[in-house]
Amino acid sequence: AGRLEGKHVFVTAAAQGMGRASVLAMAREGARVVASDLREDLLEALADEARAEGLPIVAARLDVTDDAAVAKMIGELPPLDVLFNCAGYVHQGTIFECEDADWDRSFAINVRAMYKTIKAALPGMLENGGGSIVNMASVCSSLRGLPNRFAYGASKAAVVGLTKQVAADFVAKGVRCNCIAPGTVETPSLHDRMRQLGDIEEARKMFVARQPMGRIATAEEIIPIVIYLASDESAFMTGQCVAVDGGMTI
Ligand code: NAD
Numbered sequence: 001a002g003r004l005e006g007k008h009v010f011v012t013a014a015a016q017g018m019g020r021a022s023v024l025a026m027a028r029e030g031a032r033v034v035a036s037d038l039r040e041d042l043l044e045a046l047a048d049e050a051r052a053e054g055l056p057i058v059a060a061r062l063d064v065t066d067d068a069a070v071a072k073m074i075g076e077l078p079p080l081d082v083l084f085n086c087a088g089y090v091h092q093g094t095i096f097e098c099e100d101a102d103w104d105r106s107f108a109i110n111v112r113a114m115y116k117t118i119k120a121a122l123p124g125m126l127e128n129g130g131g132s133i134v135n136m137a138s139v140c141s142s143l144r145g146l147p148n149r150f151a152y153g154a155s156k157a158a159v160v161g162l163t164k165q166v167a168a169d170f171v172a173k174g175v176r177c178n179c180i181a182p183g184t185v186e187t188p189s190l191h192d193r194m195r196q197l198g199d200i201e202e203a204r205k206m207f208v209a210r211q212p213m214g215r216i217a218t219a220e221e222i223i224p225i226v227i228y229l230a231s232d233e234s235a236f237m238t239g240q241c242v243a244v245d246g247g248m249t250i
Contacts, residue, residue, distance in 0.1 A: 002030025015042035017187030064113035079124030130174025167239030183245030212247030
């Protein structure tokens, strides 16, 4: 049997990057997955791949900043065993490059959306006697600061705090809540950020230089910790932030 056999899983931002890699891996471990994302075109490609492999993945369009849509979608699903909040947005810049809209967008996507998905998923989990919530933080958070990540690092630090608060309130009711803190990971949005910086090869060198291992992670290298935290293997673990970062927080 798979490590997530029969578990009902809901994932946000599942159409590319680590979210996509995680839904494929979780379905291969026996989970029944609802993969949500903003981008319908990418969701279709994911659904095609899932169909070809015979994986039980249902793709559903969801903007995590749409409170009503979040409550409706999660409210209509059977109780979840696993909620993986993967959605996130990286604003690049110091406080001087951060306008109100950048700050608000960072907190809306990175933090507020988790508040809403967790609030929607918890009643079902509690009724079911438990569940595992996994939130996407970053090394750039309460773990450490990085240049030009003012709003991003502040919002990801809030993810660590939100994770511990949910863990503290439901620790005796079977609901666990942990977060993960990746280092730099090769994903479509990392490429966008490299492009934004102008010279893409120079930008890549800068990102590699941040990594003590001298390389960027693949999305697949981050997934084993997601599976572990989602599964009953981590039954005694809650309120933790686990870094998988190529040595960035040594
Ligand atoms: P990505 O950024 O390449 O893809 C993000 C996905 O999120 C896209 O499919 C996009 O359509 C979707 N999305 C964006 N806004 C959305 C919204 N409002 N509602 C629903 N979906 C939305 O993927 P990634 O780089 O793997 O990032 C996933 C998470 O990992 C983010 O929370 C990010 O902050 C975090 N993270 C990334 C890195 C990295 O180096 N890539 C490092 C640490 C943490």
